[in-house]
Amino acid sequence: MDGPQDSSEARRAPSAATSDDPCADLSRRGFIQGGAAALVAAGATPLPGAVGPASDVMREATQVAQGVPTTLLRFTLNGVPQNLTVEDRWTLAELLRDRLEGVSGTKVGCERGECGACTVLVDGAPVYSCSTLAVWMEGRSVLTVEGLAPRGELSPLQRAFIEHNAPQCGYCTSGQLMSATALLERNPSPTADDVRRALVGNLCRCANYNAIVEAVLAAAGTAATGGAE
Numbered sequence: 001m002d003g004p005q006d007s008s009e010a011r012r013a014p015s016a017a018t019s020d021d022p023c024a025d026l027s028r029r030g031f032i033q034g035g036a037a038a039l040v041a042a043g044a045t046p047l048p049g050a051v052g053p054a055s056d057v058m059r060e061a062t063q064v065a066q067g068v069p070t071t072l073l074r075f076t077l078n079g080v081p082q083n084l085t086v087e088d089r090w091t092l093a094e095l096l097r098d099r100l101e102g103v104s105g106t107k108v109g110c111e112r113g114e115c116g117a118c119t120v121l122v123d124g125a126p127v128y129s130c131s132t133l134a135v136w137m138e139g140r141s142v143l144t145v146e147g148l149a150p151r152g153e154l155s156p157l158q159r160a161f162i163e164h165n166a167p168q169c170g171y172c173t174s175g176q177l178m179s180a181t182a183l184l185e186r187n188p189s190p191t192a193d194d195v196r197r198a199l200v201g202n203l204c205r206c207a208n209y210n211a212i213v214e215a216v217l218a219a220a221g222t223a224a225t226g227g228a229e
Protein backbone atom coordinates (compact mmCIF):
# COMPACT_ATOMS: atom_id res chain seq x y z
CA MET A 1 0.00 0.00 0.00
CA ASP A 2 1.41 3.38 -0.93
CA GLY A 3 1.58 6.22 1.55
CA PRO A 4 0.98 6.02 5.28
CA GLN A 5 -1.39 3.28 6.33
CA ASP A 6 -4.20 5.09 8.01
CA SER A 7 -7.36 7.00 7.29
CA SER A 8 -8.58 7.03 3.70
CA GLU A 9 -9.01 10.75 4.25
CA ALA A 10 -5.23 11.04 4.03
CA ARG A 11 -5.60 11.80 0.32
CA ARG A 12 -7.75 14.85 0.94
CA ALA A 13 -6.38 18.33 0.49
CA PRO A 14 -5.41 20.10 3.72
CA SER A 15 -8.01 22.43 5.15
CA ALA A 16 -7.33 26.13 5.37
CA ALA A 17 -5.67 27.36 8.54
CA THR A 18 -8.12 28.20 11.30
CA SER A 19 -7.83 29.50 14.83
CA ASP A 20 -7.39 25.86 15.82
CA ASP A 21 -4.36 25.56 13.61
CA PRO A 22 -1.51 24.38 15.86
CA CYS A 23 0.84 26.63 13.88
CA ALA A 24 -1.30 29.75 14.31
CA ASP A 25 0.35 31.03 17.46
CA LEU A 26 3.88 30.10 16.60
CA SER A 27 6.45 32.72 15.75
CA ARG A 28 8.45 32.18 12.59
CA ARG A 29 11.56 31.58 14.67
CA GLY A 30 9.83 29.03 16.87
CA PHE A 31 8.25 27.35 13.88
CA ILE A 32 11.57 26.96 12.11
CA GLN A 33 13.36 25.84 15.22
CA GLY A 34 10.73 23.25 15.94
CA GLY A 35 9.92 22.17 12.43
CA ALA A 36 12.47 22.88 9.75
CA ALA A 37 15.11 21.35 11.94
CA ALA A 38 13.54 17.93 11.49
CA LEU A 39 15.95 17.18 8.71
CA VAL A 40 19.06 18.86 9.93
CA ALA A 41 18.60 18.27 13.63
CA ALA A 42 18.62 14.57 13.05
CA GLY A 43 22.16 14.96 11.86
CA ALA A 44 23.17 17.52 14.43
CA THR A 45 22.05 15.53 17.44
CA PRO A 46 24.22 12.74 18.78
CA LEU A 47 21.77 9.90 18.51
CA PRO A 48 23.21 6.43 18.87
CA GLY A 49 19.66 5.17 19.19
CA ALA A 50 17.64 8.36 19.01
CA VAL A 51 16.52 8.26 22.61
CA GLY A 52 18.31 8.99 25.82
CA PRO A 53 19.56 6.45 28.30
CA ALA A 54 17.00 3.86 29.31
CA SER A 55 16.73 5.39 32.77
CA ASP A 56 15.73 8.74 31.26
CA VAL A 57 13.14 7.11 29.05
CA MET A 58 11.62 5.25 31.95
CA ARG A 59 11.49 8.37 34.09
CA GLU A 60 9.61 10.23 31.38
CA ALA A 61 7.29 7.47 30.36
CA THR A 62 6.26 6.41 33.85
CA GLN A 63 4.82 9.84 34.54
CA VAL A 64 1.35 8.56 33.92
CA ALA A 65 -1.81 10.08 35.33
CA GLN A 66 -3.43 8.46 38.33
CA GLY A 67 -6.55 6.41 37.74
CA VAL A 68 -6.24 5.93 34.00
CA PRO A 69 -5.62 2.57 32.34
CA THR A 70 -1.97 1.90 31.63
CA THR A 71 -0.07 -0.83 29.85
CA LEU A 72 3.48 -2.10 30.01
CA LEU A 73 4.72 -1.57 26.48
CA ARG A 74 7.68 -3.34 24.93
CA PHE A 75 8.79 -2.26 21.51
CA THR A 76 11.86 -1.21 19.58
CA LEU A 77 12.47 2.47 18.87
CA ASN A 78 15.15 3.27 16.31
CA GLY A 79 16.78 -0.05 17.06
CA VAL A 80 16.75 0.39 20.84
CA PRO A 81 14.50 -1.91 22.92
CA GLN A 82 12.02 0.01 25.08
CA ASN A 83 10.18 -1.29 28.11
CA LEU A 84 7.91 1.30 29.66
CA THR A 85 4.51 2.05 31.07
CA VAL A 86 2.16 4.08 28.88
CA GLU A 87 -1.33 5.38 29.29
CA ASP A 88 -3.68 3.47 27.03
CA ARG A 89 -5.03 6.75 25.65
CA TRP A 90 -1.68 8.04 24.40
CA THR A 91 -1.13 8.16 20.67
CA LEU A 92 2.22 7.10 19.29
CA ALA A 93 2.90 10.74 18.36
CA GLU A 94 2.20 11.80 21.94
CA LEU A 95 4.48 9.13 23.32
CA LEU A 96 7.30 10.16 21.01
CA ARG A 97 6.98 13.92 21.29
CA ASP A 98 5.72 14.49 24.81
CA ARG A 99 6.81 11.50 26.84
CA LEU A 100 10.23 10.49 25.53
CA GLU A 101 13.44 12.40 25.12
CA GLY A 102 15.27 12.97 21.85
CA VAL A 103 12.57 11.97 19.37
CA SER A 104 10.61 15.14 18.72
CA GLY A 105 11.53 15.21 15.02
CA THR A 106 8.15 13.63 14.31
CA LYS A 107 5.76 16.54 13.76
CA VAL A 108 2.05 16.95 14.38
CA GLY A 109 0.06 19.03 11.92
CA CYS A 110 -3.60 18.15 11.52
CA GLU A 111 -3.69 15.49 14.25
CA ARG A 112 -6.46 13.71 12.40
CA GLY A 113 -4.82 11.54 9.75
CA GLU A 114 -4.80 13.99 6.87
CA CYS A 115 -1.43 15.69 6.46
CA GLY A 116 1.24 13.04 7.04
CA ALA A 117 3.54 15.26 9.11
CA CYS A 118 3.51 12.65 11.86
CA THR A 119 4.54 9.74 9.63
CA VAL A 120 6.83 7.15 11.18
CA LEU A 121 7.65 3.63 10.06
CA VAL A 122 6.19 0.68 11.96
CA ASP A 123 7.81 -2.56 10.92
CA GLY A 124 8.94 -0.69 7.81
CA ALA A 125 5.53 0.65 6.76
CA PRO A 126 4.51 4.33 6.89
CA VAL A 127 1.99 5.01 9.65
CA TYR A 128 0.33 8.19 10.90
CA SER A 129 1.51 8.30 14.49
CA CYS A 130 -1.18 10.86 15.43
CA SER A 131 -3.83 8.27 14.66
CA THR A 132 -2.06 5.25 16.13
CA LEU A 133 -2.26 4.30 19.78
CA ALA A 134 1.05 3.76 21.51
CA VAL A 135 -0.14 0.48 23.03
CA TRP A 136 -0.56 -0.94 19.54
CA MET A 137 3.25 -0.87 19.24
CA GLU A 138 3.67 -3.91 21.47
CA GLY A 139 6.36 -6.08 19.88
CA ARG A 140 6.69 -3.75 16.90
CA SER A 141 9.66 -1.86 15.52
CA VAL A 142 9.26 1.91 15.20
CA LEU A 143 11.57 4.08 13.13
CA THR A 144 11.48 7.88 13.40
CA VAL A 145 13.42 10.53 11.51
CA GLU A 146 16.12 10.42 14.20
CA GLY A 147 16.70 6.78 13.31
CA LEU A 148 17.67 7.77 9.77
CA ALA A 149 20.83 9.37 11.10
CA PRO A 150 22.44 6.97 13.56
CA ARG A 151 25.60 8.42 15.05
CA GLY A 152 24.61 11.78 13.55
CA GLU A 153 25.41 10.88 9.94
CA LEU A 154 22.65 11.86 7.53
CA SER A 155 21.28 9.20 5.21
CA PRO A 156 21.74 9.60 1.43
CA LEU A 157 18.07 10.54 1.24
CA GLN A 158 18.45 13.27 3.84
CA ARG A 159 21.51 14.63 2.03
CA ALA A 160 19.56 14.62 -1.24
CA PHE A 161 16.77 16.60 0.45
CA ILE A 162 19.29 19.25 1.41
CA GLU A 163 20.99 19.30 -1.99
CA HIS A 164 17.65 19.68 -3.81
CA ASN A 165 16.13 22.20 -1.39
CA ALA A 166 13.30 19.82 -0.58
CA PRO A 167 12.58 21.41 2.81
CA GLN A 168 11.14 24.91 2.70
CA CYS A 169 9.58 25.59 6.10
CA GLY A 170 10.47 21.97 6.85
CA TYR A 171 7.39 21.06 8.83
CA CYS A 172 6.43 18.21 6.53
CA THR A 173 10.01 17.07 5.99
CA SER A 174 10.34 14.34 8.58
CA GLY A 175 7.13 12.72 7.36
CA GLN A 176 8.22 12.99 3.74
CA LEU A 177 11.54 11.40 4.62
CA MET A 178 9.90 8.47 6.36
CA SER A 179 7.50 7.70 3.51
CA ALA A 180 10.33 8.04 0.98
CA THR A 181 12.56 5.81 3.07
CA ALA A 182 9.90 3.10 3.02
CA LEU A 183 9.54 3.50 -0.73
CA LEU A 184 13.26 3.16 -1.41
CA GLU A 185 13.42 0.13 0.83
CA ARG A 186 10.83 -1.74 -1.21
CA ASN A 187 11.65 -0.13 -4.57
CA PRO A 188 15.26 1.08 -4.85
CA SER A 189 14.73 2.32 -8.42
CA PRO A 190 11.46 4.25 -8.43
CA THR A 191 10.15 6.41 -11.23
CA ALA A 192 8.82 9.90 -10.60
CA ASP A 193 5.29 8.50 -10.59
CA ASP A 194 6.32 5.85 -8.08
CA VAL A 195 7.59 8.61 -5.80
CA ARG A 196 4.43 10.68 -6.21
CA ARG A 197 2.25 7.68 -5.34
CA ALA A 198 4.36 6.82 -2.30
CA LEU A 199 4.17 10.39 -0.98
CA VAL A 200 0.51 11.01 -1.76
CA GLY A 201 -0.32 10.87 1.94
CA ASN A 202 2.27 13.50 2.84
CA LEU A 203 1.04 17.02 2.19
CA CYS A 204 3.35 20.00 1.87
CA ARG A 205 1.80 23.37 2.59
CA CYS A 206 4.78 25.01 0.92
CA ALA A 207 3.84 23.01 -2.20
CA ASN A 208 7.46 22.07 -2.74
CA TYR A 209 6.47 18.78 -4.31
CA ASN A 210 8.71 18.88 -7.39
CA ALA A 211 11.83 19.41 -5.32
CA ILE A 212 10.83 16.60 -2.97
CA VAL A 213 10.35 14.20 -5.88
CA GLU A 214 13.67 15.30 -7.39
CA ALA A 215 15.41 14.63 -4.09
CA VAL A 216 14.00 11.12 -3.78
CA LEU A 217 14.94 10.30 -7.36
CA ALA A 218 18.44 11.66 -6.79
CA ALA A 219 18.86 9.53 -3.68
CA ALA A 220 17.76 6.51 -5.69
CA GLY A 221 19.99 7.40 -8.62
CA THR A 222 17.01 7.28 -10.97
CA ALA A 223 16.70 10.99 -11.69
CA ALA A 224 17.93 10.55 -15.25
CA THR A 225 15.22 8.02 -16.08
CA GLY A 226 12.44 9.32 -13.88
CA GLY A 227 12.38 13.07 -14.15
CA ALA A 228 10.42 15.15 -11.67
CA GLU A 229 9.08 17.43 -14.40
Ligand code: FES
Nearest residue numbers: 109111114116130
Ligand atom coordinates in the same frame (compact mmCIF):
# COMPACT_ATOMS: atom_id res chain seq x y z
S1 FES B 1 -1.74 13.02 9.70
FE1 FES B 1 -1.54 15.15 10.21
S2 FES B 1 -0.61 15.10 12.17
FE2 FES B 1 -0.93 13.02 11.71
Ligand code: FES
Nearest residue numbers: 168172204205206
Ligand atom coordinates in the same frame (compact mmCIF):
# COMPACT_ATOMS: atom_id res chain seq x y z
S1 FES C 1 8.28 22.34 3.34
FE1 FES C 1 6.76 23.54 4.32
S2 FES C 1 5.08 22.18 4.54
FE2 FES C 1 6.47 21.11 3.30
